Amino acid sequence: MNAWRAARLVSFVAGLVMLVAVVMKLESPAPTIGAIAFTLRPLIEVGPLTGTLGAYLLIMTETVLGAMLVLSPNRMIRGVGAGVYLFLGLVLIARFTGVSAPPCGCLGRLLAPGNTAQAWSDAARNGLFGMALLLTLGQPSMIKPKTIDSGNGTPTRSGSLGFTLIETLVTIAVIITVLAITLPMLARTRSSSAVVKSLSAQKQIVASVEMYGQAYRGYFPHYEPLDGVAGPVRIRGATVMEGYFRAHMGFWLAAVGPDDEALINLAIWPPRTQREATPAEESIGLHYSVYYMTATAAADPAAFTDPIAQSPTLDAALLRGVRWDETTYPDRKGLFLDFSLYMNGKRHQHVVAAFGDGSAAQLASDTPPEPIVPQPAQGPRSIVISTRNGIRGTDR
Structure with a gap:
């Protein structure tokens, strides 16, 4: 060559x-805006407008x-071009090598998320x-010289040919138009692809848990607490002795209630009168993990001694985990939630969930259920297993 x-x-x-960097920055301009603001802040007072204008000026350039x-x-x-590349390299070295530095680079989001190693x-x-x-x-010209016949048999070189200013501006306008058309399509395609991948993963998880249940009398597998330490459990204000929950454990929501009521007893709820939930029942949101249940066949007698036994209308069935074949409305009872799409901003409206019948779908609500909620009587905080829609009743 x-x-x-x-x-x-x-x-x-x-x-x-x-140009690839431009595409990535247009798709997600927030990191670029943050990087511009981070760079200019030591020199001038930078507000949201300054950072935005600086980012789009860089994109246009x-x-x-x-x-x-x-x-x-x-x-x-x-x-x-050499000056711009070297300048951006120096900026990255000078400004973006700290742990708290915003992610940005010449290649934008084409590369991995920004950190110290990524900045370098x-x-x-x-x-x-x-x-x-x-x-x-x-090389003075990047347009290959063209030889022509001067008429006397001696080949001569013509002047270097290139794009005129008008042609260049038209080409740039075409590129920007194509990017404006393709970027939204690209974002939607990536979002749909992420949702499909999440749905597939949720179905595989449910299938694995169901296989576990078939091997263990239909019970759900053990869910470790967030801190990984198994300790005493509080039920209706009393602490159940350590070691009581000695079998496989799982969190399963046995009832639902309005968002403003922290119900800790299911006996106050009347039984269901029909198979399908009523519109009023559908409007009830499921946000509270009512009980911390076990997978033991029955509760230990010690659980009904004072002071727990003095609590009115205590339902002993709540002290036993729910099996697969005991689940009512399995197509609406959620098992697992995928918050990654929602939390990362890849999907701004819905959360993907897996349900008791093995299906997976996106939640109908625009607001995902709270992933961490307090247990009754100020007990330990745990991950909630939610439902697609609010329904009334218990699973036993």
Whole structure:
């Protein structure tokens, strides 16, 4: 490969990388805005508007410069491109090597989430492209010279041909238009792909748990507390002695109630009068893990001694875990929730859940249920197993 072709290839790749960075920054401009604000804050007072304007000014600059490097990389364009790459590399080294630095780089979100190692990686890439463009400055024109016949049999070189300013602006406008059309489609496609992947994973998890239940008399597997330490459990204000919950344990919501009521006893709820939930029952949200239940066949007698036995209308069935074949409305009883799409902003409206009948779907509500809720009587906090829609009644 001769020097001209090598220089042309370097300019083309550098411009293409810069355009890819533009695509990634337009898809998620927040990291770029944060990076601009982080960089300018020591120099000037930076507000939300300044950071936004700076980010989009950088995006516009990279769009024009990247297109020029691809289409018409004359010596001036290559010099400016080298300067931009080297400047961004120095900025990353100077500003984005701290633990709390915002994620941003020349390649934007095309690379891994920003951290100290990522900042150095981005800086190295920027420096490499900048130095490569500097080495091409020995080639005055990136448009291959064309030889023509002068009429006397002596071939002569014509002037270097290139894109005019109008052609360049039109090309940039076309690129921006294509990006404006494809970026929303790309975001929707990625979101749908993430949802499909989550639904598949949830179904596999339910299938695995169901296989576990078949091997253990239909009970659900043990769920470790958040701190990984098994300790005493509080029921209706009294502490059950350590070791009482000696079998496989699971959190299963036995009843539902209004959001503003922390019910700790199911006996006050009347029995269901019909198979399907009423509209009023459907409107009830399920947010509270009413009891901390066991998978033992029956409660130990010690659980009914004072002071627990003095509590009115204590339902002994609540001290036993629910089996698969005892679940009412299994298609509505949620087992597992995938909050990653919601929490990471990939899916702003719905949370994916797996249900007792083995199905998986997105929750109908725009607001996901609280993943961590307090247990009754100020007991330990645990992960809630939620439902698709609020329903009344108990599973026994």
